[in-house]
Amino acid sequence: MFKNLMLYRLGADWPTTAAQLEEALANEPFSPCGATQQKSSGWVPPRGHEHGALVETVAGQWIARLAIETKAVPGDAVRSKTQEAIDEIERTTGRKPGKKEARDIRDDALLALLPQAFPRRSQVTLWIDPENRWLVLDASAQGKADEIITSLSRVSGQGFSVSLLQTKHSPQGAMSAWLAAESADELPDAFHVERECELKGSGEQPAVVKFTRHDLATDEVRQHIREGKLPTKLALGWQGRVSFTLTETLQLKKIAFQEGVFEEGTQDKDEDRFDADVALATGELGALIPALIEALGGESEPGDLGANANFTPAAPSAPASGAATLGALAPTPVADDEDPPF
Numbered sequence: 001m002f003k004n005l006m007l008y009r010l011g012a013d014w015p016t017t018a019a020q021l022e023e024a025l026a027n028e029p030f031s032p033c034g035a036t037q038q039k040s041s042g043w044v045p046p047r048g049h050e051h052g053a054l055v056e057t058v059a060g061q062w063i064a065r066l067a068i069e070t071k072a073v074p075g076d077a078v079r080s081k082t083q084e085a086i087d088e089i090e091r092t093t094g095r096k097p098g099k100k101e102a103r104d105i106r107d108d109a110l111l112a113l114l115p116q117a118f119p120r121r122s123q124v125t126l127w128i129d130p131e132n133r134w135l136v137l138d139a140s141a142q143g144k145a146d147e148i149i150t151s152l153s154r155v156s157g158q159g160f161s162v163s164l165l166q167t168k169h170s171p172q173g174a175m176s177a178w179l180a181a182e183s184a185d186e187l188p189d190a191f192h193v194e195r196e197c198e199l200k201g202s203g204e205q206p207a208v209v210k211f212t213r214h215d216l217a218t219d220e221v222r223q224h225i226r227e228g229k230l231p232t233k234l235a236l237g238w239q240g241r242v243s244f245t246l247t248e249t250l251q252l253k254k255i256a257f258q259e260g261v262f263e264e265g266t267q268d269k270d271e272d273r274f275d276a277d278v279a280l281a282t283g284e285l286g287a288l289i290p291a292l293i294e295a296l297g298g299e300s301e302p303g304d305l306g307a308n309a310n311f312t313p314a315a316p317s318a319p320a321s322g323a324a325t326l327g328a329l330a331p332t333p334v335a336d337d338e339d340p341p342f
Contacts, residue, residue, distance in 0.1 A: 002138045002255055002281055003250040003255050004137055004139055004140040004251065004252065004253045004254075005034075005138065005253075005285070006142075006145050007134065007136055007164070007251075008134070008136070008138055008165055008253055009133060009134065009162065009163050009164070010128070010133040010134070011162060013161065014133065014162075016130070018055045018057045018130075019055075021055050021062060021064070021128070022054050024152075024155045024156055025043040025055065025155055026037075026043075027155045028042050028043055028154060028155045029042045029043055029044075029054075030042030030044045030066075030067040030069075031041060032119065035114065035341060036054055036111045036114045036115065037071070038070065038071055038072075039068070039070045039122070040069045041068045041069070042066070042067060042151075043065065043066055043067070043151070045065070046064055046125065046241075051077055053067045056274075058274075058278040059278070059279040059282065059283065060130070061127060061129055061279075061282045062126075062127070063125065063126070064126040065124065065126065066120050066131070066148045067122070067123050068122040068147060069119050069122060071117040071119050071120070073111065073113045073114060073116075075236065077113055078106060079111050081109040081285050082102070082105050082106045085106060085108070085109065090264050114257035122144070123167050124137060124139050124145075124148050125137070125138040126138075129286060131179075132290075133237040134165070134289070135162055136289075140251075140253055153312060164250075165250065165293075165299065166250075166299065167293055167296035167297055167300060168296065168297030168298050168300045169296045169297035170248075170296075171246055171248055171250050171296060172230050172231060172248040172296075173228060174295065174296050175246065176225055176230060176231055177199075178234070179193070179216060179225055180222050182222075184217070188251065188291075188294075190238055190239045190289075191237065191238055191292075191295060192237045193217070193234065193236060193237055194216075195211070195213050195214055195235060195245060196212050196231045196233070196245065197210075197211050197221075197233060197234045198210050198220070198234075199211075199221075199229040199234065200229060200231075200232050201228060202228060202230075204206050217223075230247070233246070233247050233248075233253075235254075238288050238291065238292075241261055242256070242258065242284055242288055243255075243258065244256070244257045244288075246292075250296075250314075255285075261280065262276075262280055299300060
């Protein structure tokens, strides 16, 4: 199931059929790291069948999956092997290698040790809603999101546009208002505040207050808001069916479907289970996302001066998320989080 969501808006020039996307992804299939390769990424069949389709269509939704494999060599091992080589040069020639030569020696040491490193593989699930033009990534780390966006840029060949989904009210401002509310009637319909949040102050060494398994409708929490601490994370529930943590950057984390949501429509066969789970998950989340967007004032266009504007005097607004094209989002190091597949 989806555990984390990052939300993007696809440009109008995105492939109009799953077959077109399948053809594009086939340009970059996954292959494991070579002996001296530190990282490899590529597309794999989301159903898990060898030589299966790279794009699955379930209930009108497109599902794809990127595999990322990395190999890491402990720094101590690299330093030790590097020092051995430097000591040997000094012993045999009587000179000490310069900085450039020492860097080359270190690179050689890394290449020599890489074949002995164990690979670690993770997967990132991509969900495209072609009707709403949403690109949704099951990723909790920005590095993995950048990895998949950059791969899409490479395989597309045309730089199809994509931008972070933006709302007229900032998530941080909205969360501040919900926590400062004196009554549950002031909260958006279908949502309720659960029992976890993180508040952060300002300054070079900001104070951080975390509440876990704690009633948040209290004067203590409201006092923190009045003092200027802003929520960076807030646990929410939606219609008693889905719980999640909303972040200040409009990410949904720790998604959990409540008991009973997946009981209907699941079968024993793996293939039937994949279809049923995808249909149910995208059905639930496909209703939650627009409800959340509406609770945040509706969606705004990239570059709209009102994007992520604060709507409560209780706290200043968060910075607006910027729009970008596929080719403009460069990859960053992949974090060691694990994003579970379906």
